[in-house]
Amino acid sequence: MADTFYQTKISGTGHYLPPKLLTNKDLEKLVETTDEWITERTGIKERHIADESQASSDLAYEAAKIAIKEAGLTPEDIDCIIFPTVTPDHVMPSSACLLQEKLGAKNCMAFDLTAACSGFIYAMSIAHSFIQTGHYKHVLCIGSEVLSKFVDYTDRGVCILFGDGSAAAVLSRAEEGEESKIYSRHCYAEGAHGKLLYLPMGGSAIRPSHEAIEANQHTVEMNGREIFRNAVRTMGKAAQTTLETNGMTKEDVDWFIPHQANARIIEAVAKHIDFPMEKVIVELADIGNTSAATIPIAMDRAIRDGRIKRGQNILLAAFGGGLTSGGLLLKY
Numbered sequence: 530m531a532d533t534f535y536q537t538k539i540s541g542t543g544h545y546l547p548p549k550l551l552t553n554k555d556l557e558k559l560v561e562t563t564d565e566w567i568t569e570r571t572g573i574k575e576r577h578i579a580d581e582s583q584a585s586s587d588l589a590y591e592a593a594k595i596a597i598k599e600a601g602l603t604p605e606d607i608d609c610i611i612f613p614t615v616t617p618d619h620v621m622p623s624s625a626c627l628l629q630e631k632l633g634a635k636n637c638m639a640f641d642l643t644a645a646c647s648g649f650i651y652a653m654s655i656a657h658s659f660i661q662t663g664h665y666k667h668v669l670c671i672g673s674e675v676l677s678k679f680v681d682y683t684d685r686g687v688c689i690l691f692g693d694g695s696a697a698a699v700l701s702r703a704e705e706g707e708e709s710k711i712y713s714r715h716c717y718a719e720g721a722h723g724k725l726l727y728l729p730m731g732g733s734a735i736r737p738s739h740e741a742i743e744a745n746q747h748t749v750e751m752n753g754r755e756i757f758r759n760a761v762r763t764m765g766k767a768a769q770t771t772l773e774t775n776g777m778t779k780e781d782v783d784w785f786i787p788h789q790a791n792a793r794i795i796e797a798v799a800k801h802i803d804f805p806m807e808k809v810i811v812e813l814a815d816i817g818n819t820s821a822a823t824i825p826i827a828m829d830r831a832i833r834d835g836r837i838k839r840g841q842n843i844l845l846a847a848f849g850g851g852l853t854s855g856g857l858l859l860k861y
């Protein structure tokens with residue numbers, strides 16, 4: 530197996546958004562804000578919100594079923610589930626194991642991955658390594674988030690951004706003669722900036738207590754302005770490095786799918802790498818920021834409506850809490 534070197538293709542994709550909507554008009558009733566302010570500063574109009582009974586693995590189950598079917602596979606064919614999320618069902622067991630059981634994917638390893646909004650690129654990167662080496666043939670990457678359960682709906686700087694959703698891609702070994710591939714991927718971390726986007730409670734640092742909950746330590750804390758600045762810097766660098774590594778320019782790329790956090794961040798990144806907005810996929814207005822799920826949701830939508838076609842070059846770039854960031858270039 531030592532000399533084996535295979536290429537990776539996306540064999541199937543799928544996404545799921547819970548039906549309930551939270552509009553900017555709804556938010557006007559919760560915090561001091563306006564539809565105009567949110568639309569102008571973020572590009573977001575509404576977000577999908579999970580039912581109280583739904584956890585991340587429930588959303589993931591719906592998206593995964595579609596992606597596996599589109600790949601022409603059954604759950605038993607999946608060798609590995611990589612589940613990037615910052616809103617797992619529990620600390621233990623992993624949401625990946627819960628999803629494995631729901632799907633009946635009996636023949637696989639399964640693990641969660643914590644890289645916040647860069648999680649999907651991290652997951653694809655690891656999946657590619659497993660496939661390249663011949664270790665696995667089919668890896669299910671699934672970003673799924675129920676952020677609405679971790680958002681403080683009195684914090685207007687945070688609650689306007691986030692929504693719930695899930696999306697999956699099955700990465701498979703490309704067969705001889707298939708041109709689909711991953712050209713390269715680049716993942717980064719800058720732990721020094723960890724507190725800029727922070728969910729204090731839920732791990733071993735803070736013992737769950739009434740006091741901790743009263744201090745709101747179970748909800749997302751964010752320095753929006755600093756995250757904005759770092760998002761443009763890190764996502765711009767990741768996209769640029771990915772292009773340069775492959776000796777490619779904007780002319781060689783058919784579509785750019787950045788992490789969908791804020792329309793102004795996306796525009797600033799496109800400007801930073803001198804990339805035309807006509808070739809940037811923006812699926813933000815009716816979804817909001819679904820962290821690890823934004824890139825695969827946008828990708829699945831663009832595949833389904835025919836924008837993304839086989840043989841096209843697609844550039845992905847993300848940044849997220851950690852801080853993490855990453856870029857990946859693929860031929861679909």
Ligand code: UT7
Nearest residue numbers: 561562563566570571646685686689753754756757790791
């Ligand atoms: O996946 C990563 C997740 N996080 C992000 O991507 C966040 C990145 N950051 C952002 O998207 C933006 O920083 C926000 C949308 C969060 C905020 O937009 P901004 O243009 O950076 O606003 P700001 O924080 O500089 O605040 C400007 C003003 C402030 O008022 P003062 O101090 O100038 O009087 C805020 O209090 O806007 C106020 N403000 C609001 N006003 C109405 C903040 N949030 C709101 C709001 N409605 N929802």
